[in-house]
Structure formats: C-alpha cells, structure tokens
Amino acid sequence: xxxxxxxxxxxxxxxxxxxxxxxxxxxxxxxxxxxxxxxxxxxxxxxxxxxxxxxxxxxxxxxxxxxxxxxxxxxxxxxxxxxxxxxxxxxxxxxxxxxxxxxxxxxxxxxxxxxxxxxxxxxxxxxxxxxxxxxxxxxxxxxxxxxxxxxxxxxxxxxxxxxxxxxxxxxxxxxxxxxxxxxxxxxxxxxxxxxxxxxxxxxxxxxxxxxxxxxxxxxxxxxxxxxxxxxxxxxxxxxxxxxxxxxxxxxxxxxxxxxxxxxxxxxxxxxxxxxxxxxxxxxxxxxxxxxxxxxxxxxxxxxxxx
Amino acid sequence: xxxxxxxxxxxxxxxxxxxxxxxxxxxxxxxxxxxxxxxxxxxxxxxxxxxxxxxxxxxxxxxxxxxxxxxxxxxxxxxxxxxxxxxxxxxxxxxxxxxxxxxxxxxxxxxxxxxxxxxxxxxxxxxxxxxxxxxxxxxxxxxxxxxxxxxxxxxxxxxxxxxxxxxxxxxxxxxxxxxxxxxxxxxxxxxxxxxxxxxxxxxxxxxxxxxxxxxxxxxxxxxxxxxxxxxxxxxxxxxxxxxxxxxxxxxxxxxxxxxxx
Ligand SMILES: Nc1ncnc2c1ncn2[C@@H]1O[C@H](COP(=O)(O)OP(=O)(O)OP(=O)(O)O)[C@@H](O)[C@H]1O
Ligand SMILES: [Mg+2]
Numbered sequence: 205x206x207x208x209x210x211x212x213x214x215x216x217x218x219x220x221x222x223x224x225x226x227x228x229x230x231x232x233x234x235x236x237x238x239x240x241x242x243x244x245x246x247x248x249x250x251x252x253x254x255x256x257x258x259x260x261x262x263x264x265x266x267x268x269x270x271x272x273x274x275x276x277x278x279x280x281x282x283x284x285x286x287x288x289x290x291x292x293x294x295x296x297x298x299x300x301x302x303x304x305x306x307x308x309x310x311x312x313x314x315x316x317x318x319x320x321x322x323x324x325x326x327x328x329x330x331x332x333x334x335x336x337x338x339x340x341x342x343x344x345x346x347x348x349x350x351x352x353x354x355x356x357x358x359x360x361x362x363x364x365x366x367x368x369x370x371x372x373x374x375x376x377x378x379x380x381x382x383x384x385x386x387x388x389x390x391x392x393x394x395x396x397x398x399x400x401x402x403x404x405x406x407x408x409x410x411x412x413x414x415x416x417x418x419x420x421x422x423x424x425x426x427x428x429x430x431x432x433x434x435x436x437x438x439x440x441x442x443x444x445x446x447x448x449x450x451x452x453x454x455x456x457x458x459x460x461x462x463x464x465x466x467x468x469x470x471x472x473x474x475x476x477x478x479x480x481x482x483x484x485x486x487x488x489x490x491x492x493x494x495x496x497x498x499x500x501x502x503x504x505x506x507x508x509x510x
Numbered sequence: 511x512x513x514x515x516x517x518x519x520x521x522x523x524x525x526x527x528x529x530x531x532x533x534x535x536x537x538x539x540x541x542x543x544x545x546x547x548x549x550x551x552x553x554x555x556x557x558x559x560x561x562x563x564x565x566x567x568x569x570x571x572x573x574x575x576x577x578x579x580x581x582x583x584x585x586x587x588x589x590x591x592x593x594x595x596x597x598x599x600x601x602x603x604x605x606x607x608x609x610x611x612x613x614x615x616x617x618x619x620x621x622x623x624x625x626x627x628x629x630x631x632x633x634x635x636x637x638x639x640x641x642x643x644x645x646x647x648x649x650x651x652x653x654x655x656x657x658x659x660x661x662x663x664x665x666x667x668x669x670x671x672x673x674x675x676x677x678x679x680x681x682x683x684x685x686x687x688x689x690x691x692x693x694x695x696x697x698x699x700x701x702x703x704x705x706x707x708x709x710x711x712x713x714x715x716x717x718x719x720x721x722x723x724x725x726x727x728x729x730x731x732x733x734x735x736x737x738x739x740x741x742x743x744x745x746x747x748x749x750x751x752x753x754x755x756x757x758x759x760x761x762x763x764x765x766x767x768x769x770x771x
Contacts, residue, residue: 395611398573398576398611399617401573401604402604403627403681404605404632404684405627405631418617418618
C-alpha cells in the first residue's frame with residue numbers, strides 16, 4: 205500500500221518536472237530568440253549608423269543607396285504618414301462600428317456582422333495590397349483627385365499615395381479595433397447603463413457619457429494593437445504607396461515606408477547598403493518601442509483618472 | 511407652513527395605477543394592480559421574493575422598456591398624465607422619477623463627475639451652478655464632509671454605504687419629484703443602513719419615496735404607507751401602522767408575522 209502511493213507520487217512528480225522543464229525551455233527559447241534578433245539587428249546596423257553619422261542617417265532627406273547616401277527621414281516620414289492617416293480613418297470607424305454592433309444592432313444581426321468583420325482579419329495582406337492596387341488606387345485618382353483640385357488646382361497623383369495606403373491599412377486594422385472594442389463595450393456592467401438611463405439620459409448620451417468611458421482601457425488596447433499591425437504591415441503597403449523615397453508634401457504624394465524599403469531592397473543590396481537596411485530596422489524597432497511606451501503611459505493615466 | 515399642513519390633511523396623488531397587467535412574454539408577473547401613491551409620502555412595497563415588487567417599481571419610470579419581452583396593459587398616471595401615452599416623454603419622466611438600485615452603481619468616474627452627469631445631460635453647463643449642485647446634493651445625503659476632499663477621486667474607491675449615498679445624491683442632483691428605491695440597503699451593513707434610513711426621513715418632506723424592502727422593521731420605521739404584494743397581486747395597501755398592527759387580510763398577517771415568505 206505504502207509502496208504504491210510513493211510509486212504514484214514518483215511517477216507524478218516525474219511528469220510534473222518534465223512539464224516544468226518543457227515550459228521553461230519554451231520560455232527561454234522565446235526570450236533568447238528576441239535577444240538574438242535584437243543583438244543581430246543592432247550589431248548589423250550600427251556600423252552603417254556610425255558610417256553615415258547618426259544624425260545624418262536619421263534626418264538626412266536623401267535615400268539613394270546607389271550613391272551611398274542613406275538619409276532615412278523620407279522613410280520614417282512615409283511610415284508615420286501612412287500609419288497616422290490609417291489610424292485617423294480607422295479609429296473612429298472602428299469605434300463607431302463597435303458601438304453599432306454592441307448597442308444598436310439587434311443581437312442576431314450583430315453576430316453576422318461581427319463574423320464578417322472577423323473574416324477581414326483572415327485575408328492575407330498581399331490580397332489587400334492587390335485589392336488596393338486594382339480598386340483603391342484608381343478610385344483615389346479618379347474620385348478624390350478632382351475633389352482636391354477644387355481648392356488646389358495643381359494637385360496631381362497617380363493614385364499610388366499615402367491616402368491609398370492608409371485606406372487599405374485602415375480596413376486591415378478594423379477587425380482588431382472593432383472586435384476588441386465591441387467586447388469592451390458589451391462587457392460594461394448593465395448597472396451603468398441602467399443608472400444612466402434612469403437619470404433621463406438617452407441612448408446617445410449613455411454611449412458617449414458612460415459606456416465608451418467605462419470601456420476606454422479595452423478600446424485603447426485595441427488601438428495599440430491596431431497601430432502595431434499598421435506599422436509592421438509591409439506587403440499591402442508596398443503595392444500601393446508608390447515607393448518613392450522622397451519627403452511627402454500631401455496625402456496624395458507617393459511614399460516609401462521603412463518596412464517596404466527593407467523588403468524591396470534587401471535581396472539585391474550590397475554590403476554597406478545591407479547594413480543601412482539593418483539600421484532602418486533599428487529605427488523601426490525604436491519607433492515601435494516609443495509608441496508602445498506612449499500608449500502605456502496614456503493608458504496608465506487614464507486608468508488613474510477613473 | 512400653511513401649505514404643508516394643508517398637504518398633510520389632503521395629500522395629492524402622485525401615481526395613479528389602474529388595472530396594471532405586466533407580462534414577460536407569456537408569464538404574467540403583475541395582475542391588475544390598482545394603487546394610489548401619494549405625493550410627499552413614503553410608500554413601502556413588501557412581499558416574498560419573486561412576487562413582482564421590482565417589476566412594479568421599474569414600471570413607474572418605464573425602466574421595463576429596456577426588456578423587449580415586456581408587455582404592459584392598464585394605465586399608470588403620473589401627475590395626471592398617462593406614462594404609456596403617446597405624448598409622454600420618457601426622458602422627462604425619468605428626470606422627475608429618479609431611481610436608486612439594489613446594488614450601489616456609481617459610474618467608474620470621479621465623485622464629482624458622478625453627480626454632475628445628470629445635470630449636464632439635462633443641459634446645465636455653468637461650472638458654478640454644477641459645483642453648487644454637487645455640494646448641495648452631497649450635503650443632502652450627509653456625504654459632503656466625508657468626501658469633500660476627494661471629489662476628484664474615483665467614486666469606486668468609496669465604501670459600499672458611501673457609494674449608495676452617492677447614488678442617492680446623483681439622483682437628487684437632477685431634482686426629481688419621486689425617488690424609487692429597490693432594496694437600497696440590502697447590500698449594506700447595519701450602520702450604513704441606518705444612515706440611509708435617516709437620510710430617507712430627511713428626504714420625505716420634499717420627495718415622494720417608493721421603497722422596496724424585505725426588512726419589516728425598516729418598512730415600519732420609515733414608511734407612511736405599505737403595500738403587500740403576493741404572486742404579482744397587491745393584497746392590500748394601507749397606512750403602515752394599520753398594516754402592521756391590524757392587517758385586514760390574513761395573508762398579510764401571515765407574511766409580516768413571518769409565517770411564510
Ligand atoms: N427579465 C425577466 N424576464 C422574465 N421574467 C422575469 C424577468 N424579471 C423578472 N421576471 C419574473 O417576474 C417575477 C417577478 O420578479 P421581480 O424581480 O419583480 O420580483 P421581486 O418581488 O422584486 O423579487 P425579489 O424580492 O427577489 O427582488 C418573477 O417570477 C421573475 O422570475
Ligand atoms: Mg426585486
């Protein structure tokens with residue numbers, strides 16, 4: 205009797221140790237991978253930074269690898285312009301959509317809508333790029349351009365532009381923003397809704413005054429995730445923004461982005477050019493870190509305020 | 511003064527409920543309820559669990575509108591107008607008929623923002639007026655001294671009893687005529703309960719109060735009239751003293767003496 209108990213315990217503890225070890229290994233592997241990638245990127249990129257001079261590399265406006273000139277400001281500007289415009293388009297649409305799904309639409313219809321929106325997340329990004337190229341780019345050229353010409357007669361665009369890229373990106377981040385925000389809004393306790401209505405608030409006032417503020421940390425999380433996706437997106441953007449490494453002056457100008465440039469040029473880059481592309485990777489890395497830090501700071505401040 | 515004594519002699523009717531039936535889909539939760547709720551009086555609703563007290567009280571400010579399966583027939587008149595009539599403005603009704611819930615439910619905002627939420631919705635923008643309203647309503651619920659240094663701190667940081675008083679203050683800030691309370695003290699400890707009861711005695715002069723309670727002593731202490739509900743019907747409504755000392759229906763007597771329910 206005694207023996208069998210101890211035997212059982214023995215076998216059990218072997219299994220548990222094994223599981224622990226495996227989990228530990230998995231954790232270590234993930235951490236080491238991140239560390240290795242970071243070291244590798246920084247190791248490969250820093251020589252280029254030193255070569256061009258840190259400041260020149262960051263704020264130089266001339267990116268022409270053929271002449272050995274590596275100024276990345278146009279690329280950073282391109283990424284920021286496309287991402288921010290996408291957020292400007294995507295956040296209000298996404299939140300409005302989430303409110304519509306959780307508060308206004310009938311439950312069953314909402315389920316169908318939600319499913320459709322989640323399908324958007326499953327479309328490969330190259331398909332988005334293709335769609336953008338075939339539909340959005342010409343649409344910007346034929347419909348938006350004439351409108352812009354009403355107050356700026358000199359405006360011109362091929363359609364390959366910040367705006368086209370941002371429209372596609374906005375659609376791509378929509379599933380993230382909508383489904384997370386919708387969850388956040390629907391899980392606001394019913395008591396808040398009742399309290400607001402019982403005070404004589406109408407539906408709109410309840411949504412803007414109570415539900416959205418109560419759900420704001422979830423909504424913010426959805427925005428941060430959407431932003432991460434937008435900055436990292438390469439394929440779709442590559443096809444639609446024109447890839448011209450020049451500082452843009454308007455939303456209708458073509459741009460090259462940090463990710464797009466790395467993806468396009470890496471395959472044929474010479475040694476110093478390759479280093480420069482790794483340095484571009486460093487910039488991307490730092491931008492994402494900064495944005496995360498800002499987002500976290502904001503969410504913390506909002507949390508304290510509630 | 512003259513007005514007061516006059517009112518004391520012949521109180522006006524605030525709610526006139528006639529032949530009210532309420533269905534949750536096919537289940538009938540209220541059976542031809544007739545009741546007059548008098549102005550500036552405290553009316554207590556008692557009865558065993560599931561007898562329809564919450565359902566009834568939520569009818570008075572049309573909170574049941576939120577439940578799609580609810581069907582209502584009969585009439586409820588508030589100050590003479592039918593609240594289910596076409597020309598009844600629900601928003602205006604809810605502004606005049608405030609509600610305090612069983613579980614304290616302050617918004618996840620600051621104490622200050624909780625109070626000004628209602629007045630702002632109804633169009634008050636003046637900062638000074640809002641500040642005054644905050645102070646006045648918090649004083650009315652005897653919470654001012656406890657929270658005046660933390661007006662801009664989260665309301666969810668208050669104790670349960672403080673939260674409930676805050677909810678009452680939030681309700682008072684929109685200057686209602688009626689306050690509906692559905693078991694407002696059932697989530698509170700005896701000390702907090704006592705505070706809320708004291709608060710109700712101080713409010714009775716100026717407001718019509720309808721309160722659901724499972725606590726017979728509470729009903730006895732604070733109410734002028736008591737209405738006994740059983741299985742969706744009103745068995746009897748009378749002066750609280752009469753109900754408790756000399757109920758005319760034997761079921762009422764059995765309930766208040768604790769023999770069932
Ligand atoms: N949303 C709803 N859908 C269907 N039936 C409901 C709903 N709300 C209440 N009921 C039913 O209506 C009846 C009355 O419920 P109500 O909540 O009014 O009782 P109550 O007197 O307030 O009880 P308690 O003292 O436990 O709060 C109950 O049988 C209940 O099951
Ligand atoms: Mg109830």
